[in-house]
Amino acid sequence: MNPAAPVGVLDSGLGGLSLLRVIRAQLPHEALIYVADSGYAPYGDRDTPWITARAAQIIQFLVQQGCKAVVIACNTITAVAVAALRPSFAIPIIAIEPAIKPAAASSRSGAIAVMATTRTLESASLQRLRDRYSGTTRVLFVACPGLADHVEAGDLHSPGLLARLNDLLSPALEQGVDTLVLGCTHYPFLFDAIAKVAGPDIRIIDPSPAVTAEVRRRLSAIGALNPGQRITPLTLWSSAPLQRAQALVERLSDLPIQLRELPELPAPTA
Numbered sequence: 001m002n003p004a005a006p007v008g009v010l011d012s013g014l015g016g017l018s019l020l021r022v023i024r025a026q027l028p029h030e031a032l033i034y035v036a037d038s039g040y041a042p043y044g045d046r047d048t049p050w051i052t053a054r055a056a057q058i059i060q061f062l063v064q065q066g067c068k069a070v071v072i073a074c075n076t077i078t079a080v081a082v083a084a085l086r087p088s089f090a091i092p093i094i095a096i097e098p099a100i101k102p103a104a105a106s107s108r109s110g111a112i113a114v115m116a117t118t119r120t121l122e123s124a125s126l127q128r129l130r131d132r133y134s135g136t137t138r139v140l141f142v143a144c145p146g147l148a149d150h151v152e153a154g155d156l157h158s159p160g161l162l163a164r165l166n167d168l169l170s171p172a173l174e175q176g177v178d179t180l181v182l183g184c185t186h187y188p189f190l191f192d193a194i195a196k197v198a199g200p201d202i203r204i205i206d207p208s209p210a211v212t213a214e215v216r217r218r219l220s221a222i223g224a225l226n227p228g229q230r231i232t233p234l235t236l237w238s239s240a241p242l243q244r245a246q247a248l249v250e251r252l253s254d255l256p257i258q259l260r261e262l263p264e265l266p267a268p269t270a
């Protein structure tokens with residue numbers, strides 16, 4: 001495995017930039033290739049066979065770009081497809097998932113809520129994660145259909161968004177949750193809006209630092225951490241029209257990212 005090879009990162013859209021910026025900050029010598037499948041977002045409304053087939057094509061694309069590992073920066077892909085995807089690829093696949101374990105372990109009120117897409121919350125894998133790590137803490141699921149679309153549209157704090165967040169979060173807040181677990185990579189971009197609605201006493205947990213630590217561990221375990229001293233390039237391939245992607249990337253990130261148009265991948269047959 002060539003340590004100078006890039007790490008691939010994929011998401012249904014630009015939400016995964018919230019994880020990419022943490023990987024960049026913690027592992028600045030890793031070249032990163034990000035695929036934002038914005039042309040097909042949101043995945044949260046699609047079925048499992050489609051998500052699995054599409055994610056497999058994108059990972060294959062990243063393998064062809066020479067990636068030494070792939071990071072799934074989409075909780076929805078992790079929840080419904082990662083178990084089926086892993087056996088098809090020889091490189092490590094590191095997958096984000098909601099930080100239920102640390103949130104449940106440190107809740108003082110004994111109740112936490114996970115915000116995620118409906119598809120993620122309905123998945124057997126997330127329900128297993130909850131059963132395994134909730135202990136005596138109550139874990140509420142708050143499905144947030146349409147929330148990622150606000151981010152894809154560049155809307156991070158409009159009055160309409162705040163009203164929607166209020167509708168989504170009020171029932172959980174009334175039940176005494178003290179922690180909100182962000183279970184979709186788009187939501188860290190809504191951190192300020194969520195904090196405004198939830199109030200100052202509620203903790204909001206983004207798993208990106210934990211996932212980045214796992215990326216470091218996995219690369220190190222196979223001798224593939226890039227020992228270089230150079231700041232390496234960031235490339236983003238988007239399946240949305242480039243002009244739209246460019247405007248949004250600039251709104252969501254101040255990293256120097258080179259944008260490319262994702263070539264047409266064969267249509268998922270599933």
Ligand code: DGL
Nearest residue numbers: 012042043044075076185
């Ligand atoms: N960013 C994705 C996630 O983490 C989902 C957004 C979507 O529905 O496409 O789940």
